[in-house]
Structure formats: structure tokens, C-alpha cells
Amino acid sequence: MTLANRYDFALFFTVKDGNPNGDPDAGNLPRMDPETNNGLVTDVALKRKVRNYVAALDEPGKQIFIREKEPLNKKIAAACVAKELPTFEKGEGKWDKEKAKGRSQDDIRVLQAWLCANYYDIRAFGAVLSTGPNAGQVRGPVQLGFARSVEPIMPLEIAITRMADVDKEEGEMGRKHIVPFGLYQVHGFINAKLAEKTGFSEDDLTLFWTALRDMFDFDRSAARGEMAAQRLVVFRHESPLGNAQAHRLFERIKVERLHQGEAVPAGDARSHNWPPARAFSDYRITFDGADLPQGVSLVDPW
Structure with a gap:
């Protein structure tokens, strides 16, 4: 609910x-x-501790987007593949930024819905997803000072x-x-x-x-x-x-x-x-x- x-x-x-x-x-x-x-x-230090705790559960729908030594663009690209949308990948971890900028808002909403459903910290804290394959930005409901x-x-x-x-x-x-x-x-x-x-x-x-x-x-x-x-x-x-x-x-x-x-x-x-x-x-x-x-x-x- x-x-x-x-x-x-x-x-x-x-x-x-x-x-x-x-x-x-x-x-x-x-x-x-x-x-x-x-x-x-x-606030970043406290959110990191929350992320680490939730990551230890390793449950479906409660994965952590921002983790140590894990590139974010590959995770955004995985969302593109899951929703059958272009990744704009040029190879070797490089992305066609100009094409990515032109991604439609409807496609961005589809990608954001998939990412929110799979990653707990995006649902909670939001995330900047506009790099690489480009899934826009999500503003999270949970904020700390x-x-x-x-x-x-x-x-x-x-x-x-x-x-x-x-x-x-x-x-x-x-x-x-x-x-x-x-x-x-x-x-x-x-x-x-x-x-x-x-x-x-x-x-x-x-x-x-x-x-x-x-x-x-x-x-x-x-x-x-x-x-x-x-x-x-x-x-x-x-x-x-x-x-x-x-x-x-x-x-x-x-x-x-x-x-x-x-x-x-x-x-x-x-x-x-x-x-x-x-x-x-x-x-x-x-x-x-x-x-x-x-x-x-x-x-x-x-």
C-alpha cells in the first residue's frame, strides 16, 4: 500500500x-x-548506512542503486533493456549523450517506474538518472537534514x-x-x-x-x-x-x-x-x- x-x-x-x-x-x-x-x-553518511542495511537483506524489489564500485549507467541501461528501449550505448562504457537527451518524457517515465520498483533507495531518497542512457531525475519522499x-x-x-x-x-x-x-x-x-x-x-x-x-x-x-x-x-x-x-x-x-x-x-x-x-x-x-x-x-x- x-x-x-x-x-x-x-x-x-x-x-x-x-x-x-x-x-x-x-x-x-x-x-x-x-x-x-x-x-x-x-545526511549522505546516514543514508549510506540505511542503504547498507537494506542491501544486506538482498530481497527482490529492495535492491540498492547507489553501491560502492558499481557504475550507475549500467543499471540505467539494464532498465532500458528490460523495457525494450534504446540504451544509446556506443560501446566501452560510452553513451551517445545527444541521442540520450532526446529521449521522450513518456519513455523516461517508463524507465523511472521500473527503477523505482526494483531499487529501494530510489523509491525512498530519489536519484539523478539523467547521465548515460538518461532516465531523468527522481525526487524521493524521504529526506534527512x-x-x-x-x-x-x-x-x-x-x-x-x-x-x-x-x-x-x-x-x-x-x-x-x-x-x-x-x-x-x-x-x-x-x-x-x-x-x-x-x-x-x-x-x-x-x-x-x-x-x-x-x-x-x-x-x-x-x-x-x-x-x-x-x-x-x-x-x-x-x-x-x-x-x-x-x-x-x-x-x-x-x-x-x-x-x-x-x-x-x-x-x-x-x-x-x-x-x-x-x-x-x-x-x-x-x-x-x-x-x-x-x-x-x-x-x-x-
């Missing part, structure tokens, strides 16, 4: 002694807002010794960048009207909630430390267009810092003299559920 309701959600996750999202332009340091020192994790830590982070640079080296008997020194602890919050949005166009269904939504819950357990590595999804707050709208503005709903979510029976808003100056947070139990997430806008309800998919 195609999705018929708009959803807005907030995901909270923690990182301990790891690098949740390194910045290649800064020596792989954890991404940060330079004005506030709050940590950042890009950047995750941001609720308090400033203090990245550490740890020296390590690498003993295995091809040419050196003594090995060499290296560096690892970690965040000792951070609680991050990311906002997400699910557009029911776009779901109608891609075929994103209720079953797809259930899988998406599961992927958000378990994606960090599937993505373990020494670099990322102990990352864990901690809390998911989901607002369900009765109308596919929505019954309230998303930012007004998110304003109802409060994150507090706890210490010896005291509670202050996360990042409040009154907590600056407290010991640094080192566990999710150092925070409390509360929600003002009184007088929700008509047509909006709080659901718990976990």
Missing part, C-alpha cells in the same frame, strides 16, 4: 570513542560547526603505532580522531505526495524505521566506535499534505542535561562546570504532547 500520510521525525543517536563522520578536507577530523563546535554528521550534536564536542587526536609496514621493520606512527562522547539529533521528513510518484509503501516505511534503529549495529568499525540509535520521535499527519508545520512540532522536543538531580537545557551555560557527558543517561529527552495540532499524532515505530 502506497504511503498516504506525511511524517516528520527526530532521531537521536550517540557516539562513544569514535569518529561518526570524518571530514576529508580537514584530515578526517570529526565534522564540526566552527562557530559553535557542535558536531555534524551529513544534517545531524548536529546537542552540545559542543571536543575531538581528540590519538597517536597510534602501526607495526605492519611493507618496507619498514619498526613500523610507523599514525593518528586517529575520536569524539569521546556525543549525543546527536537529526530531523527527517517523509512526503506522501512524492511517495505516490515513486511507489514508496507502508512496508518500505516499516523497513526504514527498522534500518534507523539497527543501522549502527550493522556498521561497526574501529573508526566509528560505539554508535547507537537511542530515541526516535515520529509525528504522523492525517493529511498527506500535513496538518502542522514541522519546525513547530520539533520545538516541542526538549533535550536536558542531567547532573546530581539537576536538569538544564542541553548546552546551557549552567552546565559548563559539570563533568562532561559520557553516557546517554547524562541526558533526558522530553516531549510536550499537550494539545497537539488537530490531525497530528505521536507514533512509536520501535
Whole structure:
């Protein structure tokens, strides 16, 4: 069943002694807002984890379009072959771009329908398909913002010794960048009207909630430390267009810092003299559920 309701959600996750999202332009340091020192994790990094989780299922209709070391144009060409449409391939991985530009909109819609039906991430996140054989562009119903830590982070640079080296008997020194602890919050949005166009269904939504819950357990590595999804707050709208503005709903979510029976808003100056947070139990997430806008309800998919 195609999705018929708009959803807005907030995901909270923690990182301990790891690098949740390194910045290649800064020596792989954890991404940060330079004005506030709050940590950042890009939407691309989070979508990658969802894709990897769904890819592990290896089920029909839930294949992943954007995968490591897999050219996209060949997959678009496979859609052309399946629907008996020209691929405009010139050979050796080259395509006749001028002919591809002239593909009719009707043919593009046929190709997009086939690709959406077969690839979960196109149904969910959309994709640019206008390269190579040209299947246009698909705008996905599921969108994520950047995750941001609720308090400033203090990245550490740890020296390590690498003993295995091809040419050196003594090995060499290296560096690892970690965040000792951070609680991050990311906002997400699910557009029911776009779901109608891609075929994103209720079953797809259930899988998406599961992927958000378990994606960090599937993505373990020494670099990322102990990352864990901690809390998911989901607002369900009765109308596919929505019954309230998303930012007004998110304003109802409060994150507090706890210490010896005291509670202050996360990042409040009154907590600056407290010991640094080192566990999710150092925070409390509360929600003002009184007088929700008509047509909006709080659901718990976990």
C-alpha cells in the first residue's frame, strides 16, 4: 500500500570513542560547526548506512542503486533493456549523450517506474538518472537534514603505532580522531505526495524505521566506535499534505542535561562546570504532547 500520510521525525543517536563522520578536507577530523563546535554528521553518511542495511537483506524489489564500485549507467541501461528501449550505448562504457537527451518524457517515465520498483533507495531518497542512457531525475519522499550534536564536542587526536609496514621493520606512527562522547539529533521528513510518484509503501516505511534503529549495529568499525540509535520521535499527519508545520512540532522536543538531580537545557551555560557527558543517561529527552495540532499524532515505530 502506497504511503498516504506525511511524517516528520527526530532521531537521536550517540557516539562513544569514535569518529561518526570524518571530514576529508580537514584530515578526517570529526565534522564540526566552527562557530559553535557542535558536531555534524551529513545526511549522505546516514543514508549510506540505511542503504547498507537494506542491501544486506538482498530481497527482490529492495535492491540498492547507489553501491560502492558499481557504475550507475549500467543499471540505467539494464532498465532500458528490460523495457525494450534504446540504451544509446556506443560501446566501452560510452553513451551517445545527444541521442540520450532526446529521449521522450513518456519513455523516461517508463524507465523511472521500473527503477523505482526494483531499487529501494530510489523509491525512498530519489536519484539523478539523467547521465548515460538518461532516465531523468527522481525526487524521493524521504529526506534527512544534517545531524548536529546537542552540545559542543571536543575531538581528540590519538597517536597510534602501526607495526605492519611493507618496507619498514619498526613500523610507523599514525593518528586517529575520536569524539569521546556525543549525543546527536537529526530531523527527517517523509512526503506522501512524492511517495505516490515513486511507489514508496507502508512496508518500505516499516523497513526504514527498522534500518534507523539497527543501522549502527550493522556498521561497526574501529573508526566509528560505539554508535547507537537511542530515541526516535515520529509525528504522523492525517493529511498527506500535513496538518502542522514541522519546525513547530520539533520545538516541542526538549533535550536536558542531567547532573546530581539537576536538569538544564542541553548546552546551557549552567552546565559548563559539570563533568562532561559520557553516557546517554547524562541526558533526558522530553516531549510536550499537550494539545497537539488537530490531525497530528505521536507514533512509536520501535
